[in-house]
Amino acid sequence: MKIATGVEMLEIPATIQGSQTFIYPTLIWDSNTTILIDAGFPGQLAAFKQAIMEGGASFERIDKIIITHHDRDHIGSLRSILNELPQKALVLTHEGERPYIEGRIPPFKATMADAPDSPYPPEMKALFQQQKLDYLDFTVGVDKILEDGEELPFCGGITVIHTPGHTPGHICLYIGKSKTLIAGDALFVVEGDKLGLPPKLASLDWPLAVRSLGKLVRYDVETVVCYHGGAWRGNFSRSIAELAGLQ
Numbered sequence: 001m002k003i004a005t006g007v008e009m010l011e012i013p014a015t016i017q018g019s020q021t022f023i024y025p026t027l028i029w030d031s032n033t034t035i036l037i038d039a040g041f042p043g044q045l046a047a048f049k050q051a052i053m054e055g056g057a058s059f060e061r062i063d064k065i066i067i068t069h070h071d072r073d074h075i076g077s078l079r080s081i082l083n084e085l086p087q088k089a090l091v092l093t094h095e096g097e098r099p100y101i102e103g104r105i106p107p108f109k110a111t112m113a114d115a116p117d118s119p120y121p122p123e124m125k126a127l128f129q130q131q132k133l134d135y136l137d138f139t140v141g142v143d144k145i146l147e148d149g150e151e152l153p154f155c156g157g158i159t160v161i162h163t164p165g166h167t168p169g170h171i172c173l174y175i176g177k178s179k180t181l182i183a184g185d186a187l188f189v190v191e192g193d194k195l196g197l198p199p200k201l202a203s204l205d206w207p208l209a210v211r212s213l214g215k216l217v218r219y220d221v222e223t224v225v226c227y228h229g230g231a232w233r234g235n236f237s238r239s240i241a242e243l244a245g246l247q
């Protein structure tokens with residue numbers, strides 16, 4: 001789905017906890033660079049190539065991949081996408097995500113699933129324990145660390161917003177030119193058309209995830225791209241203030 005010129009929300013079919021759904025990575029490009037934001041579940045290389053082609057962009061021109069956080073559904077096809085590209089593409093993320101993406105420590109959800117006081121119900125526990133077995137299959141080196149508030153000089157300017165809580169180094173990205181917020185998993189589309197929070201149990205520090213939303217209030221947002229739920233348009237400042245508990 002076209003969000004703006006050079007901003008395409010990719011619709012990738014996925015099965016999440018037994019149900020058929022979609023995930024929504026984003027591709028941003030201009031004549032100088034092509035940037036993929038988030039890299040899907042394992043095994044989705046072909047689906048990415050097809051979605052990018054259908055969006056009128058070029059998979060081969062991807063030269064940067066920004067990762068919002070290290071969850072399996074965001075980095076699963078990262079290594080296979082990098083291997084398929086004709087040139088070396090840079091991987092960019094926040095410092096808080098780096099050790100997980102590089103495989104130096106296991107995903108924290110897998111570690112928490114194994115803990116005696118694990119907060120997860122059995123089905124979720126099994127899912128996260130599985131991650132511990134194969135997370136090294138898709139880890140890669142990180143090339144550049146992104147800082148909170150950093151303005152990336154690509155495609156007219158992309159602002160990095162550190163929104164910890166769901167994971168330690170979770171980031172959102174704001175594309176000023178088209179007033180688009182790439183929310184990663186900081187925001188979900190829920191009940192068909194509402195902005196909502198990520199699932200409490202799937203977040204490392206849920207109160208922090210809620211507090212982090214307060215950082216988004218100052219942005220003039222016309223479209224939010226939620227990795228889970230897709231594009232949302234509406235009264236952003238009011239919705240985000242409500243969710244962050246600011247009104």
Ligand SMILES: [Zn+2]
Nearest residue numbers: 071073185227
């Ligand atoms: Zn996710």
